[in-house]
Amino acid sequence: MENTTQDFNRELMLDANATAGLLYEIFGLEMTAAPTECANCGNEGEIGTLLAFTHGPGIVLRCSACEQVMIRIVQTPEAIYLDARGAVYLRLALPKPKSQPVMENDSLGG
Ligand SMILES: [Zn+2]
Numbered sequence: 001m002e003n004t005t006q007d008f009n010r011e012l013m014l015d016a017n018a019t020a021g022l023l024y025e026i027f028g029l030e031m032t033a034a035p036t037e038c039a040n041c042g043n044e045g046e047i048g049t050l051l052a053f054t055h056g057p058g059i060v061l062r063c064s065a066c067e068q069v070m071i072r073i074v075q076t077p078e079a080i081y082l083d084a085r086g087a088v089y090l091r092l093a094l095p096k097p098k099s100q101p102v103m104e105n106d107s108l109g110g
Contacts, residue, residue, distance in 0.1 A: 035047075038066060050062060051064055051067065058074030
């Protein structure tokens with residue numbers, strides 16, 4: 001009998017885009033296109049290209065090159081735990097500001 005642990009893990013694997021909903025909930029931003037870099041091998045790519053495992057408690061995102069764990073996210077009823085020690089950085093692009101009306105009644109204590 002062959003030991004096919006890796007194939008087993010691959011079966012549990014989802015594309016990180018499957019986690020886009022939760023990431024959006026946490027960051028309030030569209031995260032799948034956010035660039036990140038693996039702290040282990042230096043591979044750079046978008047979060048949407050990472051290997052996502054969602055069968056554990058929470059979500060694990062692994063590097064698509066070396067499969068090192070880059071980001072862990074666990075959501076409890078009280079809080080969200082984010083462990084990103086496997087990533088050199090996460091770049092969160094701010095949404096482009098919409099043209100908002102200028103506040104004219106801004107006379108505090110006047
Ligand atoms: Zn890597």
